[in-house]
Amino acid sequence: MGEGERRRGAPGERGEKREAILEAALALFAELGFHGASMPQVAERARVAAGTIYLYFESKEALVNALYRRWKQELASAMMKDFPAEAPMREQLRALWQRRIAFALKHPREMAFLELHHHAPYLDEESRALERELKAPARELFERARAQEIVKPLPAEALIAIALGAMNGLFRASQEGELALTQEIIDQAEGCCWEAIRR
Amino acid sequence: MGEGERRRGAPGERGEKREAILEAALALFAELGFHGASMPQVAERARVAAGTIYLYFESKEALVNALYRRWKQELASAMMKDFPAEAPMREQLRALWQRRIAFALKHPREMAFLELHHHAPYLDEESRALERELKAPARELFERARAQEIVKPLPAEALIAIALGAMNGLFRASQEGELALTQEIIDQAEGCCWEAIRR
Amino acid sequence: MGEGERRRGAPGERGEKREAILEAALALFAELGFHGASMPQVAERARVAAGTIYLYFESKEALVNALYRRWKQELASAMMKDFPAEAPMREQLRALWQRRIAFALKHPREMAFLELHHHAPYLDEESRALERELKAPARELFERARAQEIVKPLPAEALIAIALGAMNGLFRASQEGELALTQEIIDQAEGCCWEAIRR
Amino acid sequence: MGEGERRRGAPGERGEKREAILEAALALFAELGFHGASMPQVAERARVAAGTIYLYFESKEALVNALYRRWKQELASAMMKDFPAEAPMREQLRALWQRRIAFALKHPREMAFLELHHHAPYLDEESRALERELKAPARELFERARAQEIVKPLPAEALIAIALGAMNGLFRASQEGELALTQEIIDQAEGCCWEAIRR
DNA sequence: CATGAATGAGTTTTCATTCAT
DNA sequence: TATGAATGAAAACTCATTCAT
Numbered sequence: 001m002g003e004g005e006r007r008r009g010a011p012g013e014r015g016e017k018r019e020a021i022l023e024a025a026l027a028l029f030a031e032l033g034f035h036g037a038s039m040p041q042v043a044e045r046a047r048v049a050a051g052t053i054y055l056y057f058e059s060k061e062a063l064v065n066a067l068y069r070r071w072k073q074e075l076a077s078a079m080m081k082d083f084p085a086e087a088p089m090r091e092q093l094r095a096l097w098q099r100r101i102a103f104a105l106k107h108p109r110e111m112a113f114l115e116l117h118h119h120a121p122y123l124d125e126e127s128r129a130l131e132r133e134l135k136a137p138a139r140e141l142f143e144r145a146r147a148q149e150i151v152k153p154l155p156a157e158a159l160i161a162i163a164l165g166a167m168n169g170l171f172r173a174s175q176e177g178e179l180a181l182t183q184e185i186i187d188q189a190e191g192c193c194w195e196a197i198r199r
Numbered sequence: 200m201g202e203g204e205r206r207r208g209a210p211g212e213r214g215e216k217r218e219a220i221l222e223a224a225l226a227l228f229a230e231l232g233f234h235g236a237s238m239p240q241v242a243e244r245a246r247v248a249a250g251t252i253y254l255y256f257e258s259k260e261a262l263v264n265a266l267y268r269r270w271k272q273e274l275a276s277a278m279m280k281d282f283p284a285e286a287p288m289r290e291q292l293r294a295l296w297q298r299r300i301a302f303a304l305k306h307p308r309e310m311a312f313l314e315l316h317h318h319a320p321y322l323d324e325e326s327r328a329l330e331r332e333l334k335a336p337a338r339e340l341f342e343r344a345r346a347q348e349i350v351k352p353l354p355a356e357a358l359i360a361i362a363l364g365a366m367n368g369l370f371r372a373s374q375e376g377e378l379a380l381t382q383e384i385i386d387q388a389e390g391c392c393w394e395a396i397r398r
Numbered sequence: 399m400g401e402g403e404r405r406r407g408a409p410g411e412r413g414e415k416r417e418a419i420l421e422a423a424l425a426l427f428a429e430l431g432f433h434g435a436s437m438p439q440v441a442e443r444a445r446v447a448a449g450t451i452y453l454y455f456e457s458k459e460a461l462v463n464a465l466y467r468r469w470k471q472e473l474a475s476a477m478m479k480d481f482p483a484e485a486p487m488r489e490q491l492r493a494l495w496q497r498r499i500a501f502a503l504k505h506p507r508e509m510a511f512l513e514l515h516h517h518a519p520y521l522d523e524e525s526r527a528l529e530r531e532l533k534a535p536a537r538e539l540f541e542r543a544r545a546q547e548i549v550k551p552l553p554a555e556a557l558i559a560i561a562l563g564a565m566n567g568l569f570r571a572s573q574e575g576e577l578a579l580t581q582e583i584i585d586q587a588e589g590c591c592w593e594a595i596r597r
Numbered sequence: 598m599g600e601g602e603r604r605r606g607a608p609g610e611r612g613e614k615r616e617a618i619l620e621a622a623l624a625l626f627a628e629l630g631f632h633g634a635s636m637p638q639v640a641e642r643a644r645v646a647a648g649t650i651y652l653y654f655e656s657k658e659a660l661v662n663a664l665y666r667r668w669k670q671e672l673a674s675a676m677m678k679d680f681p682a683e684a685p686m687r688e689q690l691r692a693l694w695q696r697r698i699a700f701a702l703k704h705p706r707e708m709a710f711l712e713l714h715h716h717a718p719y720l721d722e723e724s725r726a727l728e729r730e731l732k733a734p735a736r737e738l739f740e741r742a743r744a745q746e747i748v749k750p751l752p753a754e755a756l757i758a759i760a761l762g763a764m765n766g767l768f769r770a771s772q773e774g775e776l777a778l779t780q781e782i783i784d785q786a787e788g789c790c791w792e793a794i795r796r
Numbered sequence: 797c798a799t800g801a802a803t804g805a806g807t808t809t810t811c812a813t814t815c816a817t
Numbered sequence: 818t819a820t821g822a823a824t825g826a827a828a829a830c831t832c833a834t835t836c837a838t
Binding site for chain 6: 237258
């Protein structure tokens with residue numbers, strides 16, 4: 001690798017810097033917020049010159065948006081991959097919940113970033129469209145569950161808000177060190193959420 | 200150059216300006232975040248000169264902290280006032296939940312502000328201490344409920360995270376316009392949360 | 399006056415700083431061009447902090463435009479004031495020419511600024527509209543002169559280009575120190591321009 | 598990624614890139630000014646990598662200077678080539694004027710570039726020396742004309758400023774689309790300029 | 797108390813220039 | 818030769834804070 005002695009015009013691995021920038025921005029935006037983190041800070045953490053960021057991203061806004069989309073997609077993929085769409089409804093709901101919290105625990109900073117920037121005014125139309133698009137499958141799942149009279153007769157949005165809101169609460173508590181999320185607790189909590197919404 | 204209604208030295212109500220500043224800062228911080236809202240913006244919205252803010256608050260940080268503490272206290276008061284501490288446990292848990300969501304719906308901006316600034320790096324030790332202090336009663340209530348084997352044998356923090364996390368989810372969904380929180384839905388949702396944690 | 403010891407919040411004469419900024423910007427834009435002069439340079443020459451410029455002008459573009467309009471107006475006023483509109487045509491043409499060169503010699507930097515920024519891409523619609531508006535009277539005068547068969551049957555634009563172009567040439571030569579524009583030479587040159595266009 | 602027609606090392610015509618750079622710089626400097634046009638812009642327009650420019654020119658300043666000298670020379674050559682130095686004075690003056698405007702109309706961007714950069718602070722001593730050198734022949738011609746009492750007894754600089762200034766005015770008007778410079782108008786205008794200065 | 801003009805450090809962004817490939 | 822990613826100083830502009838009035 002030989003860090004530090006490389007200079008101008010010596011490209012490292014293809015896209016290496018772009019990744020370093022995304023990684024640095026993620027950490028700083030998650031911790032300090034979009035307006036709280038400055039481009040020089042991002043540059044410094046990415047070990048890159050300030051101007052370099054603009055080779056890869058048009059602006060600070062473009063940077064958050066790229067980051068937001070990447071991880072929103074990543075989350076969606078993790079949720080969708082081999083989803084047991086043919087399994088019984090209870091199984092599907094469990095999968096939804098467990099996959100989401102597993103993702104959160106595997107990528108806590110990324111999840112915190114997504115939560116913090118959800119619906120932020122500097123997200124562009126593309127990011128908003130993605131948000132809408134990725135919300136649909138969960139909604140449909142809950143609609144179906146309700147149609148099958150498996151869950152309580154509440155609006156799908158309310159059911160989602162309850163089950164995933166509870167999950168967010170757990171995740172935040174664990175992030176703040178109030179709670180150690182062992183698999184046992186997770187499984188129990190999943191049971192709680194199921195009992196919250198089941199008919 | 201025609202002046203406004205009142206001019207320098209013509210005092211309005213005592214503390215009127217301080218209130219205007221707090222109110223303006225609340226709205227802007229809730230909408231744009233701490234770093235996203237500028238002091239000139241706050242001054243403009245409060246219809247006060249930029250310098251005036253510094254008569255009442257030492258700095259921007261002092262301002263958020265004052266705001267944070269005020270509404271954290273306000274929330275705590277609304278929760279505590281005439282709390283049915285002698286009522287059956289189920290009743291107490293319901294009261295906790297219902298009071299919190301009632302507060303959120305009565306003061307949505309204030310609640311959004313508190314949520315957004317929870318654990319923010321610019322909160323000072325006093326604000327953090329207050330946060331800790333106000334968390335205690337709820338924790339104790341859940342501990343007691345668990346000791347009475349009324350709720351599931353999970354850590355109090357997990358039970359809180361689930362019940363109040365679900366509530367936050369509902370509040371956020373209603374704020375984003377996804378869900379209309381009628382009293383009927385609220386009551387049903389409270390039932391859900393109870394079933395989530397009950398033994 | 400007490401220069402140098404004044405600081406924050408101590409306003410000098412009303413508009414004093416605005417004038418200083420306009421004056422500094424004029425000198426620098428005339429000498430270095432719009433893109434060649436930086437805002438910090440303007441601030442320094444105006445003995446003002448960089449941020450102060452933005453209290454008076456929205457942007458660098460707004461600043462050039464304000465300057466351009468001011469001096470375009472000033473030039474127009476100097477041309478129009480008590481214009482001998484009833485005098486014989488020859489007299490009117492002489493007045494036009496003499497007033498313009500008198501203005502140029504009285505305000506050489508301002509004239510150089512106007513010439514340099516004429517039709518520049520950063521001039522806004524308002525400035526362009528003013529340019530068009532102020533061109534009209536001269537055009538009409540030459541049209542009338544042509545209708546009266548006093549001048550050569552060339553398009554008014556050509557006659558203007560010749561008579562005022564020659565004048566510009568003289569002014570530039572004098573600015574570059576190639577030529578001393580005594581009143582005698584000016585008068586003779588005016589005669590030349592008259593003979594250039596007369597029938 | 599698919600590459601362009603040619604790649605590194607596949608040589609085009611000798612000096613092809615240098616020409617492309619000069620051509621691109623000319624167009625951009627003429628339109629946007631020296632400071633208004635960036636090296637990346639020049640590179641892009643020349644379809645050349647940014648670094649390539651520095652193989653041919655030491656710096657941005659070296660580039661304008663090279664350009665300036667080239668076209669100043671070109672203009673001088675066009676003026677001088679087969680100049681009818683033995684013809685009657687009137688004929689020589691006409692030739693001077695007609696050749697200059699013919700050049701301007703044949704190379705309008707180049708002429709605009711020369712005009713815009715005339716006496717610019719980033720022109721180096723060599724360019725300035727060239728400017729002085731090329732001014733001499735015209736000056737001598739007008740001196741001789743004055744000595745022969747063919748033209749008015751004004752300083753040669755004034756005569757030049759008048760005759761060529763008028764021409765510049767016509768050229769600028771035509772560039773701005775105010776005036777169509779037909780050969781007929783040109784000839785008439787040449788007559789005007791002659792009458793301006795003739796004894 | 798209240799003002800708001802003024803400040804200057806800090807922000808986002810651009811750009812002339814370099815140099816490993 | 819030619820490239821273009823990378824640099825970092827400097828540009829335009831913002832903003833928390835001060836202080837004479």
